Amino acid sequence: MYEENKKECYRLIKEQLKSLLENETHLIPNLSNASALLKMALPDTNWVGFYLIKNDELLLGPFQGKPACIHIPIGKGVCGTAVSQAKSQVVADVHKFPGHIACDSESNSEIVIPIYVDNSIVGVLDIDSPIFNRFDESDRENLEEVVGIIAAGCNWNE
Numbered sequence: 001m002y003e004e005n006k007k008e009c010y011r012l013i014k015e016q017l018k019s020l021l022e023n024e025t026h027l028i029p030n031l032s033n034a035s036a037l038l039k040m041a042l043p044d045t046n047w048v049g050f051y052l053i054k055n056d057e058l059l060l061g062p063f064q065g066k067p068a069c070i071h072i073p074i075g076k077g078v079c080g081t082a083v084s085q086a087k088s089q090v091v092a093d094v095h096k097f098p099g100h101i102a103c104d105s106e107s108n109s110e111i112v113i114p115i116y117v118d119n120s121i122v123g124v125l126d127i128d129s130p131i132f133n134r135f136d137e138s139d140r141e142n143l144e145e146v147v148g149i150i151a152a153g154c155n156w157n158e
Contacts, residue, residue, distance in 0.1 A: 010142035013041050014149060021153035030154045032062040038146070039064035044131045046106055050115075051079050052123035058083065061123065069103040077101035079124050082112040086121060088140050092133040111135040113147045117156045125150075 020033045031050045039048040049063020051072060058072040058079055075084040076099055082089045089112045094100045097110075107128035115123045125147050129135070 006138055006142075009041060010138075010146075013037060013142075014146060016041075017146060017149050018153075021149065025153065025155040027154045027156060027158045028062060030150065034146075034150050035062050035064045038125075038127065042127065044129050044134055045127055046130050047103075047126070047128040049126055050123055051126060053083070053121065058124065063126075065128070066103075069101055072101060078110050078112050079126050082114050082124050083121050086114060088113045088144060090135050090137070090140050092135075094128075106130045108132045109134040111139055111143060113140070113143045115147050115151050117151050122151075122156050 016037055017034060020037065021030055024030060035048045035050060039045060042048070047063065047065030047068065049065065049068065050061035051058035052061045053059075057074060060068055060070045072079050074080045078089050078091055078094065078097055078100060089110070091097050091110045094102075094107055094110050107130060109129045109132055111127050113125040114121045115125065125143060127135070127143070
């Protein structure tokens with residue numbers, strides 16, 4: 001059902017996200033609600049969350065799913081690679097990704113979207129799936145729009 005209605009699903013996610021962020025700029029509650037919304041709306045995902053750049057590394061932020069790695073060096077794993085390459089990463093099989101950091105052995109595919117504020121990366125959205133090849137270019141494009149909504153709706157100086 002999701003594949004048939006992916007466009008509509010993302011349209012609804014973006015609409016709901018804008019409503020959740022309306023008149024609220026606090027970073028932690030907004031990222032918390034965004035991760036909950038995405039986890040609820042996107043089927044076949046087992047982890048949805050954020051890592052924020054602090055002290056030249058990625059630090060675990062709000063998420064939905066099993067406990068996760070707290071510190072990720074920039075340039076390491078899928079999340080760190082997204083930051084070092086300054087581009088979204090769509091990984092069909094994380095077990096074939098050089099340097100993959102396995103926080104959950106049930107994860108088989110992953111998508112990571114950098115969050116830009118004032119032309120600088122401040123963090124990433126990270127989504128894992130137990131399904132191989134779960135994410136595609138449509139997911140990347142839509143999640144980049146989702147991240148743009150989040151970036152614009154939060155006070156990143158908190």
